[in-house]
Amino acid sequence: xxxxxxxxxxxxxxxxxxxxxxxxxxxxxxxxxxxxxxxxxxxxxxxxxxxxxxxxxxxxxxxxxxxxxxxxxxxxxxxxxxxxxxxxxxxxxxxxxxxxxxxxxxxxxxxxxxxxxxxxxxxxxxxxxxxxxxxxxxxxxxxxxxxxxxxxxxxxxxxxxxxxxxxxxxxxxxxxxxxxxxxxxxxxxxxxxxxxxxxxxxxxxxxxxxxxxxxxxxxxxxxxxxxxxxxxxxxxxxxxxxxxxxxxxxxxxxxxxxxxxxxxxxxxxxxxx
Amino acid sequence: xxxxxxxxxxxxxxxxxxxxxxxxxxxxxxxxxxxxxxxxxxxxxxxxxxxxxxxxxxxxxxxxxxxxxxxxxxxxxxxxxxxxxxxxxxxxxxxxxxxxxxxxxxxxxxxxxxxxxxxxxxxxxxxxxxxxxxxxxxxxxxxxxxxxxxxxxxxxxxxxxxxxxxxxxxxxxxxxxxxxxxxxxxxxxxxxxxxxxxxxxxxxxxxxxxxxxxxxxxxxxxxxxxxxxxxxxxxxxxxxxxxxxxxxxxxxxxxxxxxxxxxxxxxxxxxxxxxxxxxxxxxxxxxxxxxxxxxxxx
Numbered sequence: 001x002x003x004x005x006x007x008x009x010x011x012x013x014x015x016x017x018x019x020x021x022x023x024x025x026x027x028x029x030x031x032x033x034x035x036x037x038x039x040x041x042x043x044x045x046x047x048x049x050x051x052x053x054x055x056x057x058x059x060x061x062x063x064x065x066x067x068x069x070x071x072x073x074x075x076x077x078x079x080x081x082x083x084x085x086x087x088x089x090x091x092x093x094x095x096x097x098x099x100x101x102x103x104x105x106x107x108x109x110x111x112x113x114x115x116x117x118x119x120x121x122x123x124x125x126x127x128x129x130x131x132x133x134x135x136x137x138x139x140x141x142x143x144x145x146x147x148x149x150x151x152x153x154x155x156x157x158x159x160x161x162x163x164x165x166x167x168x169x170x171x172x173x174x175x176x177x178x179x180x181x182x183x184x185x186x187x188x189x190x191x192x193x194x195x196x197x198x199x200x201x202x203x204x205x206x207x208x209x210x211x212x213x214x215x216x217x218x219x220x221x222x223x224x225x226x227x228x229x230x231x232x233x234x235x236x237x238x239x240x241x242x243x244x245x246x247x248x249x250x251x252x253x254x255x256x257x258x259x260x261x262x263x264x265x266x267x268x269x270x271x272x273x
Numbered sequence: 274x275x276x277x278x279x280x281x282x283x284x285x286x287x288x289x290x291x292x293x294x295x296x297x298x299x300x301x302x303x304x305x306x307x308x309x310x311x312x313x314x315x316x317x318x319x320x321x322x323x324x325x326x327x328x329x330x331x332x333x334x335x336x337x338x339x340x341x342x343x344x345x346x347x348x349x350x351x352x353x354x355x356x357x358x359x360x361x362x363x364x365x366x367x368x369x370x371x372x373x374x375x376x377x378x379x380x381x382x383x384x385x386x387x388x389x390x391x392x393x394x395x396x397x398x399x400x401x402x403x404x405x406x407x408x409x410x411x412x413x414x415x416x417x418x419x420x421x422x423x424x425x426x427x428x429x430x431x432x433x434x435x436x437x438x439x440x441x442x443x444x445x446x447x448x449x450x451x452x453x454x455x456x457x458x459x460x461x462x463x464x465x466x467x468x469x470x471x472x473x474x475x476x477x478x479x480x481x482x483x484x485x486x487x488x489x490x491x492x493x494x495x496x497x498x499x500x501x502x503x504x505x506x507x508x509x510x511x512x513x514x515x516x517x518x519x520x521x522x523x524x525x526x527x528x529x530x531x532x533x534x535x536x537x538x539x540x541x542x543x544x545x546x547x548x549x550x551x552x553x554x555x556x557x558x559x560x561x562x563x564x565x566x567x568x569x570x571x
Contacts, residue, residue: 007372015360093356097413100323100350101374108373272325 004111025077033065034134059135059148063157064231066131071224071238075168079189082172087182095272120165164223167252170259177263222251274337276421276452281331291317293476304447306467307456314476315456349419355410359399363409384412403430424455460556474564488556496522496548503544
């Protein structure tokens with residue numbers, strides 16, 4: 001089992017595309033959470049988020065600021081990570097190469113998911129770390145309090161962030177298994193995450209009660225509610241406290257397990273062509 | 274325990290039988306040639322042997338065990354061309370596979386050396402030539418030091434020197450006691466390296482035996498003038514089924530020890546005999562007859 005995990009770790013770590021994804025995730029996260037709001041504050045510009053001011057950028061807000069991107073745009077990055085890791089085996093036709101070395105399909109898939117879970121944690125930790133650095137810099141420059149959240153709050157924040165990131169990664173992985181490749185899985189996954197979810201939340205839910213109710217069972221809105229419960233700003237795309245944090249965490253965890261189980265069952269059953 | 278036994282192996286896609294009721298036995302130490310035209314079902318059969326494709330019916334036993342029951346111990350394979358991670362070096366590709374196979378990293382350098390790729394092992398796989406990719410594929414198949422090696426068209430895409438190297442390597446492995454199942458659509462290749470040959474066409478095994486069995490009997494070639502009179506006498510002597518006119522001579526389906534008798538008969542009938550020799554049937558001809566169902570070629 002450890003052999004399969006370490007093989008998958010080599011594939012993940014030595015793939016340049018994954019480092020690009022990490023760089024994009026950190027860059028976007030810093031840009032929209034700290035750089036642009038701070039530039040707006042420093043320039044005295046008005047606007048919908050101007051009233052937040054400095055109070056939203058200090059280290060005390062680290063947890064909410066760090067998990068706020070995961071429901072949508074960082075989630076999209078995680079979907080790409082999951083699709084590339086699993087869909088690549090179809091695209092490069094390497095399933096046959098790996099499986100003829102002897103390991104069972106489920107052992108390889110479990111190794112892959114374990115490596116992806118580590119990668120999801122690494123992304124979340126990196127976002128917290130760079131966020132902490134950015135907020136400490138801003139607080140120091142503006143003479144704001146530099147107190148960071150308690151270890152307990154940080155641990156809950158990291159755990160929740162990992163749960164959301166892992167759920168989206170598993171979503172990408174299961175799409176790649178179902179669609180046996182990268183292109184279609186990536187396209188459809190991102191359409192769902194970036195377009196359909198927003199249309200449902202912004203357009204359909206206010207018009208139709210049953211859509212508003214269904215939202216409470218969908219992965220994206222629950223990820224958004226989990227982020228909201230941890231202090232993410234409600235004006236962040238996808239963040240809205242439509243359900244409580246506990247409910248949201250359970251639904252996100254259920255989707256994570258569901259995606260893992262479906263992917264494993266389909267991969268085990270199908271022929272490798 | 275036989276390395277490979279299949280019984281009634283069948284794979285159906287809708288109405289199409291890719292493989293139908295295939296019984297195949299490969300014994301330990303054999304280099305077994307699996308021969309058939311493109312699309313005959315060779316690769317599908319090999320994929321079923323390795324558990325990549327699930328049979329519709331029948332069963333596969335590798336050393337007495339079904340391939341889906343657990344790790345494929347002692348089996349190495351190269352199926353339908355090499356496939357690796359293009360962003361990794363050759364060595365890293367093999368390191369990844371060694372970990373999947375639970376083999377120590379030091380095996381990687383051993384197999385790289387075996388296929389003569391040590392010099393380029395640090396380069397990205399994407400930069401390899403087709404021949405190097407194929408050699409890396411063989412290196413991966415040898416990672417576990419297998420006692421059974423399954424190679425699907427291993428010389429595809431290789432230049433003549435690469436093909437010769439590959440054949441030499443397969444013969445060497447066979448001589449070292451490794452059982453090898455090698456599929457091919459190249460007759461000369463199979464003839465050079467295989468102890469036994471199975472011929473598959475339209476998903477069914479149509480012939481099995483040694484290369485000599487497959488080629489079948491040798492014919493007696495007679496060049497004589499006048500040819501029509503020679504043919505008439507030969508038919509009278511041997512029966513009409515044993516005589517064919519091929520080009521400017523006769524092809525007689527008789528054993529070599531009757532050559533003298535036939536010569537004497539033709540000469541005494543006033544026919545001038547200018548050539549008399551045994552000709553082995555062309556393997557290609559035998560193959561066409563088997564795979565297309567044509568009774569006579571040429």
